[in-house]
Amino acid sequence: MEIIGQLLPFVFLIAIMYFVIIRPQQKEAKARKEMIEALQKGDKVVTNGGFIVVIHKVEEKFLSIKMNDDVIVKISRDAIARKYEDEA
Template sequence: MDMLGQLLPFVFLIAIMYFIIIRPQQQQAKQHKEMLANLAKGDKVVTNGGLIVVIYKVEEAFFSVKMNDDVIVKIVKDAVARKYEDEA
């Protein structure tokens, strides 16, 4: 019984950490993955580097994005932080 009393606070702390830290991070990662899967040509996105670009072509592991009318570059899908319209 004494051992159970000593372990109960640790179990309680682990449960709190799960619901405050781990679970929200998992939900955020799931939402980000769904957002990446739903991106299409013409969507404006913000990259992790802070660039606002327009998706020109969706590929398997990359996006071809237009930086301006003359420049089209490829970026990895993980470099997309969020959709630009989400900030408005």
């Protein structure tokens, strides 16, 4: 019984860490994965480099993005930070 009493605070601490740190990160990663998978041609996105670009072509692991009318670049899906929402 003494062992259970001594281990109970550690178990409680691990449970708190799970609900405060690990679970929110898992939810955020899942939401990001769903957002990346839902990208379509014509969507505006922000890259990790801070560029606001338009998706030109969607491939399995890469995206072709249009930086301006003359420049199309192929990037990894991991380089997308978020979808761009007009603030106007």
